[in-house]
Amino acid sequence: MTRKHILTLCVVAGLVIAMTLKLTSHAPVTAQSPATPDQALAQLKDGNLRYVRGVSMHPRQDQIRRTETVKNGQHPLATVVGCSDSREPLEIIFDQGVGDLFVVRVAGNVGGTDEVASIEYGTEHLSTPIVLVLGHTKCGAVTATVQKAAVEGSIPALINQIAPAVDQARAADPKATGDALVEKAIRANVHKTMADLFQKSQIVRHLVAEGKLKVVGGVYDLDSASIEWLGEHPDQAKFLAH
Ligand SMILES: [Zn+2]
Numbered sequence: 001m002t003r004k005h006i007l008t009l010c011v012v013a014g015l016v017i018a019m020t021l022k023l024t025s026h027a028p029v030t031a032q033s034p035a036t037p038d039q040a041l042a043q044l045k046d047g048n049l050r051y052v053r054g055v056s057m058h059p060r061q062d063q064i065r066r067t068e069t070v071k072n073g074q075h076p077l078a079t080v081v082g083c084s085d086s087r088e089p090l091e092i093i094f095d096q097g098v099g100d101l102f103v104v105r106v107a108g109n110v111g112g113t114d115e116v117a118s119i120e121y122g123t124e125h126l127s128t129p130i131v132l133v134l135g136h137t138k139c140g141a142v143t144a145t146v147q148k149a150a151v152e153g154s155i156p157a158l159i160n161q162i163a164p165a166v167d168q169a170r171a172a173d174p175k176a177t178g179d180a181l182v183e184k185a186i187r188a189n190v191h192k193t194m195a196d197l198f199q200k201s202q203i204v205r206h207l208v209a210e211g212k213l214k215v216v217g218g219v220y221d222l223d224s225a226s227i228e229w230l231g232e233h234p235d236q237a238k239f240l241a242h
Contacts, residue, residue, distance in 0.1 A: 037214035040077045040130040045229075047095035052225045060097025069099035076102040078130045079122030081193060083109045087222045088136045102128055108141030108189065109133060110161040111196035120203045123213055131197070131204070131213065134227070135190040136220040142166070142186050165189035190217040191233055198239035209240050 050056050079102045082090050090096075090103050102122035104115050111119075111133075122128050135142070144151060145162040162185075169176070169184040176184055194217055197204055207213035217230035233239070 037129040043077055044094050048093060048227055050095045051093050056095040060100060065098045074099045074126060076100055076126055076128050078132055079119055079128045080132045080134060081109050081115060082134045083107060083136055083139055085136060088220055093225060102126055107158055108162050109135055109193055111193035112161060116197055116200045119197060120201055123207055124203050129213055131215045133190050133193045133217045134220055135186045137222050139186050142189050143182050146182050146185050162189055165192040186219055190219060190230060194233040205240055
């Protein structure tokens with residue numbers, strides 16, 4: 001065997017190994033509808049960790065999945081409320097595919113009537129066992145509200161929904177200013193959307209009271225891609241008592 005033959009064999013063997021690894025890493029991961037809220041949350045956390053570590057699997061994004069979800073309908077594992085910010089792409093940051101997330105995206109991840117209706121569709125009709133309200137660092141909508149920026153068109157109506165969260169953050173820490181205040185207001189805004197959801201939706205209150213649904217919050221870091229998990233709303237028991 002000549003040196004050329006050996007080299008060719010090595011290249012072919014290398015290609016086979018590379019293709020096998022690629023096929024393995026991109027193998028579709030079964031995404032059955034999770035039975036419990038905690039299982040759904042664990043799937044979201046696992047997917048985010050893969051994205052953070054740079055080992056995303058990009059599952060369920062092919063023709064087989066499209067056909068399957070058209071034929072059998074959608075059974076997403078979570079309803080996720082996120083900001084419209086282009087740096088918070090929900091399927092990507094949770095390493096999920098077609099039919100996996102029921103997404104509600106709106107600037108400032110607010111909980112107005114349309115958003116609450118969408119969440120009710122995701123939880124009652126599609127039976128997602130988890131609702132995640134996900135704010136993010138450096139949120140422009142929250143920053144504009146904190147800075148009382150001059151806004152036009154329909155934007156003041158959006159800012160008005162965020163303003164109570166900023167007031168709450170200011171009241172909780174009157175000394176906070178600048179970036180520190182924005183950071184606290186982003187967290188308060190996630191909690192406000194969760195509170196709005198509980199207050200506006202009897203459907204969500206019932207599902208949570210029955211243990212079929214969990215509503216949790218989080219703040220996504222635009223730079224590291226990691227999530228500060230905020231858990232359930234601290235006043236959830238009070239909301240459910242109404
Ligand atoms: Zn934002």
